[in-house]
Every structure is written in structure tokens, then in C-alpha cells.
Amino acid sequence: MKERLMSGNEAVAIGAIKAGCRFFAGYPITPSTDLAERMSKLLPEIGGAFIQMEDELGSIGAIIGASLAGSKAMTATSGPGFSLMQEGIGFASFSEIPIVVVDVQRVGPSTGIPTYPSQGDIMQARWGTHGSHPIIALYPSSVKESYDLIFTAFNFSEKYRVPVIFISDEVIGHMREKITVEDSHIVFERKKPEAPKEDYLPFDSRYEVPPLANFGEGYRFHITGLTHDDTGFPTSDPVKTERLMERLQRKILNHLDEIFLYETFLVEDADILIVSYGVVARSAKEAILELREKGVKVGLFRPITIWPSSEKIIADLALNRKVFVFEMNLGQYVLEVERIVKKKVEFYGKENGEIISPEEIESCILKSL
């Protein structure tokens, strides 16, 4: 255990390498650029590969290729770059290639405000690409958590053969905090096939998550972004298509117990439940302490796993409580909360580059009493 002062982006870079990341491809965009810069320094020192690609379409392609060649691979970007990566993210989720995509959010739409924070990519993280596809998205709210959670991101991506979106925001990415760096993290390695080479099926539907061979290990297999059967070759058979789609959903949704991470703060006796995540959850905690001094019983639910949601956990927490959602966009995660709790939810959102402050949260709740 070492104490160190670092930024959120730095913590992600250092954590990623400890989690086994050996390949980074990216294209500079504020506020994610310093993450790429850090990787360009660290990776050569340990024999890993860094490449600055010509654009984000290239970056996502390169990390998918690197992952197939056997490296744990990551890219980092922000809003507009994240949009450009969506086709590749769709490819990786459909052909089940483990990758980690870091999105340090900035104000949008379009090029927005590069240096100010927002939480405007929440829905893009879930539905940015086309088709019904699985995804996992994680969102830390501190530097320390950025460090710890990037291990989880790599582990989930390898374990479930799924792209993991690691969402952060300009504040978390650039804020410096003193953290203790622990070396006790578990690092999950990709499951390799044991079947004889001739019998290997890269999409063997008898498994929930079929083992994945690396290119060059003697398994001659095919990967495509077209709808494929167990062998990996294209098919348009509705039965095989459905089997694939169903397995892709199941391999994630059957494991919500492990995948759905969250934090609660002073919820036991709360009459009011605040839902917020990332940097806003920090303001919410402040507000809750202030409100409690004034005798208002408020608690916080902070999803760390933004996608997928555990309906049960969220519904239970919302039961018999008034629910408020605070987020730095004009209404994204609130849609998910409303879908699940099926009752009126109070929403406060803004996307102007300013953080939602504890005072705003406090006054919003006081006004509603």
C-alpha cells in the first residue's frame, strides 16, 4: 500500500496497467488526453504497446485487433470521439471481444465545451450503437474509485467477453486526490479453450461465455460483425440469430449480482432518496449531511454500474420514499429510474458546464417539502 497524489485520469492509467492492460490506441481529445499521454509513457516501460491512431475509428479498430491478438486493450476518449467509436463498440459487443473504452465526459452536444464537465453520455454509453446488444458501463466518483474500478472494468470485459465502458467526467478525470494504491486487486485472465483445435467453436452456445483463443495459437477461426453461428461464420437463420442474441443478453443479465455495483449513504431511515452518480454524487453527500442537520431524512443511492441496472435493488430502495434524480444532463438516467420505480420521480438536471452544487440539491429538496 502506497499513498500517492494523482488525478482520476492518472489513476485509470496506472490501474489499467496493473490490471494487465498492455495495449492502448487513442486519439487526443479533451478532457481524456492526459490519460493517453500517461499511457504513452508507461506502456513502453513495461514492454506494452501505445499507438496514437489517426482518429477514433482507427483507435477502436486497433484495440479490437490487439485484443484478438491476445492483449488486454484500452482506449480513452470524450463525447465526439465516443460517438465515432460506436460502430466499433457494436462490433466488439456482437463478436464478443473484450475491450475497455474510457469516456471522460465533456459538455455536449457536438464539440460542446471541451474543458467543462457533464454527464451527457449516459444514454450514449448504453444505446450509442445500433441493435440490441449487451454492454457494461461503470462510473466512479473519486480518484481512488477510478483506480479500483478500472480493475473491475478489465475483469468484467475479460470474464464476460464484452466491451466495458468506463465513464468518467472532467471533474473526476482532472481532480487530484491523495489515494492509497493497493496491490491486492484480483486480476481476471481470459478463459482459453481446452477443446482440440479442430473442435473449437469461438461462439459455442453451450457456454454462456465461450472461451476465446488468441490469433496465432493454432486455432483457425473466423470473427465477423455479421450475425454468426457457433462457428463464427455468417448466418441469417432466425433460430441461430435468436440463440445468439438471447445468449448475449443472458450472459450479462444472469450475473447482475456480480455486475451491479452501487453505494448507498444514509438510506436506512430516509424518507427521501436521492439518485446521483459520478461527481454529482459527491455534492449529494454534502447536501444530505446539511439536510440531516435540519432534520430532513435524506439518503443517497449511487449507481456505480450505470448499465445494466438491477431493477430489484433500485425498486426496493425507492419503495415508500420520495425519489429525486440529480444529473448533469437534461434527463437521461432519470428515464431508467422512472422505468423501474414506476412512480413520480423529481428531476433536477442541467448541462451548462457547471457542477450541480450541494446548495442546489439542498434547496431543491427543501422547496419540495
Added chain:
Amino acid sequence: MYTEISLDNLRVNKLPHIWCAGCGNGIVLSAILRAIERSKIDKEKIVFVSGIGCAGRSSGYVNFNTLHTLHGRPLAFATGIKLANPDLQVIVATGDGDLAAIGGNHFIHAAKRNIDLTVIVFNNFVYGMTGGQFSPTTPEDSFTTTTPYGHIEEPMNISYLAISAGATYVARETIGNPLMLEKYILNGLLHKGFSLIEAVSSCVTEYGRRNNLGDPAEYVKFFKDKSIPFSKVKSVESNDGIVVGEFVNIERPEFVSSYYELVKKVKK
């Protein structure tokens, strides 16, 4: 000399292929397979990457590690594979639209890096898979589904672009001379650096039909008649026909080797 295609390198159970009868893609693919055979490369180390289009479907028929990527992105995926594992021999099969239109940026930059990939572009002057729209290489005045009044743009010269971008091996040949095509692909496979082999091919269904290039045999003869040896004109371009030959074969630092040289220096 004639090289047999080893059936072991073909996914016989995936045949017949989806290509139209008389399509030139089969001639290009067999030249690739014969070149691979002659190269004596370890087959387990071959990763055959393709993009989207008729040409892109070739990865499904060859028995290596194969990756059918997104439209325009095969070079990006290939770059990741090669840099992550330099022991792999990465071959890219792509179409003129795939490589030079949607994938143009990756093309320029992969050539600029001189990354060790062997790229075979099946240049049929048209978008075959989507039904015959014009591509960057469509000749002026010709007819496609999106140039019903004749094409007004000048065609792009893929080999010329590769050379200017920094490719260290560049050659062009038509399906009218498959043995030369095979030889150039072989040279590309053995060359260390970015190799581009422009295989001028036919699309009987979408391009030939609209531009009166005749039946498949006449189409091949058209290419033969149109071919001008590079040695004669000393230019990759000619108004009189299709210049064929080996245009560039030089050495220049290769990206992946340079990167790992750097790693050796800074590794702790």
C-alpha cells in the same frame, strides 16, 4: 511454374462462394493463396483480415485466423493485431471503396507508418456489394447506379496514393495476368513494411454490364489489352490504359520494429 492451392488453406465446406459467376474476385483470391503457398510462411501465424464488400468476403473462404471487420476499417484492426503481436503475418483483403473511400484515412496512415502489412486491394472500379454505385476509382464518363448520366469525377489512382503516402512496396496487376499478380503478392508478403498490391479486377454484374465490358472472358481480355508495362511508360498513370508492374520496392524503417526498438531502450 504453377503453384497448387493447398486445399488445407481453403474452407472447402464454405463453398460455393457468394460471388457472381464470372467475378474476378476468385482469380485474385487464388493468386493470394498461391503466393501464400510459395512464401512458406507459417500458416498458423497468418491473420487474414478483410473489410466489408464483395472483396471483403474473401476472409470467410480461407483457412487461417480470419477477421471480417467493419466497412473501411480492416487496416485499423490489422494495425492493432500486428502491433500487439509482431510474430503474426497480417494480410489484408479489401475493396476499392473499403480502402480508398471510407477507409482512406487508415490507408494513408498505415502507409505513412510503413507498418508491416500486406494489403491486396481488389479494385473493380465500383461498389459491388451495394449494387453498383461509383467508387473512388470509377473512371470518368462511366455509368454506375449513382452516376446515371456518366461520372464527372476523375478516378483516384490507388497505387499512386500509396506511394505518396509512404508505402514501401507497391505493385499493380490485372486479373488478365494472374501469374504476375501472384508474384507481386508474394513479393509483398516477403517484404518488410507496408505492401500494397493493387489487383485490378472485374465486376461483371455491376460494372461490366453497365459499361459494355462484355462477358467474363471478354472482360479479362479487355484488361490484357489495356495493360501497359511500367517499364515502358515509367509512370504509374497513363491515359492510354492501365499501367501494370512493380512501382516501388524500397526499405524504410518499419513501424512495429521501430516501436519495439524503442521499448528495448526505455524498458525498466
